[in-house]
Structure formats: C-alpha cells, structure tokens
Amino acid sequence: MAQTCQCSTNIQHLGVRRHGDVILHDVNLEIHHGEILALIGQNGAGKSTLLKALLGQIPYTGEVVFHDASGARIRSPRIGYVPQNLEFDRNTPVTVLDMLSANRARFPVWLGHKKEAAAAAKAALERVGGDAALLKKRLGMLSGGELQRVLLAFALEPLPDLLLLDEPVSAVDRPGIARFYDLVCHMRRVHEMPILLVSHDLSHVRRYATRAALLDHTVVVSGPVEEVMDTPAVRETFGLDAGKEESA
C-alpha cells in the first residue's frame, strides 16, 4: 500500500480473553505517524485492555507491528504511557527528580543524583511546561495537573515510538487541560509522533484528534474524526440523538 511508510502501529486481529470471557476480538487498527487517534467507547468496551495489550502487560492473540517514520520495523518499541490515574503509594518517598532520573540515568537514585541527571530531569520537566521547583516534591504531594505533567515528561524520555494517553486530563483543571493538549499537539507536529488517545470527552476528541475509532470489544467504526462522530453507532453509544444538542 502507498501509505506503508505512514503507518506506525499496525494492530492485526488482536484478541484478549480473561477467565473465559472475550474482552477484545478481531481488533484491527492502524495508528499513523503524526496523527492523534482517539479511542472512544463506553466503560467496559475494552479500551484500557487494548492499551495494556500494547504495553505487553497482558497476553493477547493476533499481532501488533511497529514501524518507525522511515518504515523500518521496530522489534522492541519505546512506548510513552500516560495513565489515567497513576496507581501508586501516595506516601512513597519518591521525588519527581527520583522518578525522572530513575528513567534516564544509570547512577542509582538511592545514592542521590549526578549534576547531569538533575539537569536532564529539569530540562525534561521544563519541556512540558513544568516548574523546576517540582523536582524536589514527592510524587504523593503533587496536584492532579502537576502529576500529569510529570508523567508526560516521563513518557517523552526517550522520545517514544508510540504515545499512549489514557484519559490523561481526568484530574486536571480547565486551563491545565488546554495546556496539556497544546503540548501533545506540539509533540505530534514536531516529532511526527503517533498518539493514541483514550478519552470520554467528545469535545476534546473533536478538537484535538485527527482520527477516531469506536471500540465495543472490537472496532465498530474508524476514520476521520468528523465522519466517525456522525455515524449512527457513535451517536447511539453516546446518546447524541437523545433530546439535547451535541456535546457542548
């Protein structure tokens, strides 16, 4: 096909079963370089399961193939992952600097941080608009918006072959949401980064995504955002025809 070089992540016939139940079956999806593909669907439709499969955290059938921007196949892709609500122990004495350094530096963080590592962590945080003062804070002390920003900085180092955003702004205030998405769109444009965005909020999807896919244990419909939004399947799933106007 002509668009082979555009294709970053190719999901073919992916299926997941858990305790005998079919969570996902025959999922076929392509994520292209430089696009934001929105994954929409109801709770329990299998969105988070699909992300876990892409992360290699649960067994699945079928195949997932990754390509870089030049079309060459990547065996072990680097994936950036910004989870919805990071589940972690709020009392853990891990600082932002500890976390970012543990990701990038070799020097063991239990002995402290080398100057270069601290500078690199500062740069990574500032790139996503985070204040350098956050570095000394413990993860459990961060606000929702601050934590999302740290997670994004973490996800973008090293530059990932695929960026997964799972409801990334659910704990972020309104101005923070716009800043977060501006940044994500910037990464998409500058680095031609392929991005998979899981979101409940259709207004965010319309505004920031380039393509969309409706998931209900398999891909019901996918394509350009506006087209997908107007399909009967999406209108029915999100109750867009029921009385009110489309989502505000």
Place this chain on the structure above:
Amino acid sequence: MIEGLYRLIDTLLPFEWTEFAFMKNALLAILLITPLFGLVGTMIVNNKLSFFSDALGHSALTGIALGVLLGMDNYLVSMLGFALVFAVGICAVLRSRVSSADTIIGVFSSTGMALGIVLLSASGGFAKFSAYLIGDILTVQASELKWLLLLLVVVVLLWLFFFNRFLLASLNPDLAASKGIPTGVYQLAFMVVVAVLVTATIKWVGILLISSLLVLPAAGARNIARSMRGYHFWSIGIALVSGVAGLILSYYAGTAAGGTIVLVAAGIFFVTFLLGRRRA
C-alpha cells in the same frame, strides 16, 4: 584477617561486652547484616511485601524438616531450596491475580509453618529446632562472616546496577512496562534476593523476628525521608544503630539479642512516626 579485626575492636571498644570472641563475632555479623536488611527493607516496604518476608521465614521450618528427612548435615541447602520454590510459587500465584496479595501470601505462610511443624514432629522432635524460632546472633562463627560479607557485596552490586529499574517497577508496573522493563522478571529476581537473605540469616535472627528486622528500619525511615536517598540513608542508619545498640543492651540486660534489637528498632520507629507527624 579476623585477628586484625578483633584487635581493632579491642582498641576502639575497650569495654566488657567486647571481651568475648562470640560478642566480637556477633558485632561483626551485625555490622554486615543490618545494612543489608536496611537496604533490602526499603524495597520490601515499597512493594508492600512485608508479609512475603514473613512467609519466607515461616517456610524455613519446612526447609529444615526436609533437610532432616533427607538426612542432610547442613539445613541451609534444604532451606534455601524450599524458600526458592516458595518464592517462585508465590510469584506465580500473584501473577495470576486470582486473589489479593496478602491473602495469597498468608496462605503460603501458614502452609509453610504448619508443614514444617507436622514434618518435624513426625520425624522425632520439634523441640530440637525451636532455637530457629528466636535465633541466636551469638552463635555466629568467625568462619561464617566471610559469607555474610559476600552476601552484602552481591546485594550492594545488584542495587548499584538495577535499583532504578526496580524502583520504577515498584512504583507502577504498567509505567515500568512502557519503558521496556520486564516487571515480572524483576519481581521474581527481587523475591529470590529476599529468599536468599532470609535463609542465610535465619539461624541468627530467628523465624519470628526476621521480617520485623527487615521491615522496621525501612518503615521508620519512610516516616521521615523526603527522597530516595534520605530513605536509604535513614533505613541503613536505623538498622545499624538498632543492631549495635540492641546487642549491647542485651549483653548487659541478659536478654535475647534478636528480640532486643527488634525492640530498639520498634522504639526508633515510633520516634520517627511522631517526628514525621510533626513535620507533615
């Protein structure tokens, strides 16, 4: 080598309690064991695996029983063998996620203890091995110290090279997986380290106290630490101080060293708890 260390102790600590060779050996053993416990303990607390270290201690009883049944001279081999089987078993059941971690580990823990008691009582006498329950640091032989040193060196090397990845895996497995860290392998490796550590020192620390000694220094450090470096500094420090102070106190009070050391560590824990609350 060991004579030199003895002379050093005599010069630096010219006290009554250091006059005996067994006290010198115990002191040296504590200087090797406690930093080890402080270092590994931080990760046990991070991973919420304190029950796991407890279960491993209990499994040692079954390990000893197997050694008796197989007619071994050194129970270390059978204990270590069973502890590793135990660790791999817990790991496998944990990964299947059929039940919550504390339930799974609790089941393994009581099984290991009960099986050990049944097998030992069937083969003639549980009483003979009850010394393992409390342990006795004063029975450390000079020849055993080099093995403790080796253990310390190996763990420090592991912590130098793999700590960052361990940390991310303990923070959140999905996040670690996104960076290509095989979290399952790391979890298993960590459990094996704890299994070796517990088995190697159980004779001196005792089944009932081993997990307290692993967990208390790290738990105390966590109350006051504000970074990973502080966490480890305090954990190792608290472990060392409680080890040495507990040994000296036990000598003058005529109490069991293991229990006294744990009590000192518990005392320090409550102090840090209050300090941490005031700072928060």
